[in-house]
Amino acid sequence: MSYDKTIAQAARTELERRRSQAQETARLNLEGFLSRCPRAVEIRRELSSNASEAARAVVSGGEVRMELEQRKARGLALREEYDRLLKSQGLTRRDIEPQYTCPKCRDTGFVEGRMCDCHRALRRSIAYRQLSTGLPLESCTFESFSLDYYRDDPAAMKQMGIIFRTCREYAENFRPNSANLLFWGATGLGKTHLSLAIANAAIEKGFGVVYGSAQKYASAFEKERFSREAGEGTAGDLKNCDLLILDDLGTEFPSAYSNAGIYDVVNDRLMSGRPTIISTNLALDGLEKRYSERFASRIVGGYAMLGFKGRDVRVQKLNR
Numbered sequence: 008m009s010y011d012k013t014i015a016q017a018a019r020t021e022l023e024r025r026r027s028q029a030q031e032t033a034r035l036n037l038e039g040f041l042s043r044c045p046r047a048v049e050i051r052r053e054l055s056s057n058a059s060e061a062a063r064a065v066v067s068g069g070e071v072r073m074e075l076e077q078r079k080a081r082g083l084a085l086r087e088e089y090d091r092l093l094k095s096q097g098l099t100r101r102d103i104e105p106q107y108t109c110p111k112c113r114d115t116g117f118v119e120g121r122m123c124d125c126h127r128a129l130r131r132s133i134a135y136r137q138l139s140t141g142l143p144l145e146s147c148t149f150e151s152f153s154l155d156y157y158r159d160d161p162a163a164m165k166q167m168g169i170i171f172r173t174c175r176e177y178a179e180n181f182r183p184n185s186a187n188l189l190f191w192g193a194t195g196l197g198k199t200h201l202s203l204a205i206a207n208a209a210i211e212k213g214f215g216v217v218y219g220s221a222q223k224y225a226s227a228f229e230k231e232r233f234s235r236e237a238g239e240g241t242a243g244d245l246k247n248c249d250l251l252i253l254d255d256l257g258t259e260f261p262s263a264y265s266n267a268g269i270y271d272v273v274n275d276r277l278m279s280g281r282p283t284i285i286s287t288n289l290a291l292d293g294l295e296k297r298y299s300e301r302f303a304s305r306i307v308g309g310y311a312m313l314g315f316k317g318r319d320v321r322v323q324k325l326n327r
C-alpha cells in the first residue's frame with residue numbers, strides 16, 4: 008500500500024541493475040580480451056611498472072627530466088600498442104570500460120549527494136506504470152475528452168466547456184500548492200476521465216500522485232485499524248503525496264472509523280496546503296449528511312467546486 012516507498016525501492020533496484028550490467032559487460036569483455044591476447048596482459052603490467060618507475064625517478068632526483076620524457080614516450084607507445092591489440096579483436100576502450108546509462112551519476116542515482124535527473128525520470132516512469140495498472144490512464148486524456156456528448160443540452164455544453172478548460176489549465180500549471188477541486192455530479196459525466204487526465208499531466212511533470220477510490224482507502228483504513236504498522240500506513244501516503252485524487256467519495260461502505268480517516272486526510276492536506284481532487288455524486292448537503300457539517304464546511308472553505316452536467320456519457324456511448 009505504501010505508494011511512494013515502493014516507487015523509491017523500484018527505482019533503486021533498476022539503478023542497481025543498470026550499474027551492475029554496465030560493469031559486468033565491461034568486465035567480461037576485458038577478461039575475454041586478456042585471455043585471447045597474452046601480450047595485452049604484459050602491456051598492462053609494463054604500463055603500471057612504467058608509472059611507478061616514473062614516480063621513483065622523481066623521488067630519487069638526478070636526470071629527472073630526461074628520465075620522465077623517456078617514461079612518457081614509453082607509456083604512449085605501450086598504450087598505442089594496447090589499442091592496436093584491442094582493434095585486432097574488434098574492440099575499443101569503450102568496450103572494456105563500464106558504459107553507464109547515465110555517465111553523469113554512473114548509474115548511482117546521485118551526483119554530489121543530490122538526486123540525479125535520471126533518477127527523478129526513472130521514478131516518474133515507475134509511478135506512471137504503477138498508476139496505470141488497472142486504470143484507463145492512456146485513454147483518459149484531455150485529447151480524448153469529447154464535448155460532443157453534451158451538445159444536445161446547451162446549458163450542460165457551456166458548463167462542461169468551462170470545466171474542461173479549467174481542468175486543462177489546472178493540469179498545465181499544476182504545482183504542489185495548486186488549488187483543491189471538488190467534482191460533483193451524477194455518474195457518467197466525465198468526472199473520472201478529467202481527474203485521470205489531470206493525474207496523467209501531473210505524473211508527466213514528475214509529481215507524486217496518488218489516485219484511488221474512497222472505497223479502496225476506506226477498506227485500507229479498516230484493515231490497518233488493529234494492525235498499525237510503524238509509520239502512518241495508508242493515511243501517511245495519502246497525506247504526503249503531491250496530488251491526491253479521491254474518486255467516488257460517498258460510495259464507500261459507511262463507517263465512523265473510515266469517515267474519520269477520510270476527514271483526517273482531507274483536513275491534513277488543507278492545513279499543509281497540498282492539493283486534493285475529490286469526485287463525488289453527493290452535493291454539499293449530501294456530504295454534510297454522509298460525513299459531518301464540519302467536513303462539508305471544510306470543503307466549502309477550501310475547494311473550488313465544479314458541478315458536472317449532462318446525460319450519462321456511458322449510456323450515450325452504448326446507444327451509439
Ligand SMILES: [Zn+2]
Binds near residue numbers: 124
Ligand atoms: Zn544519473
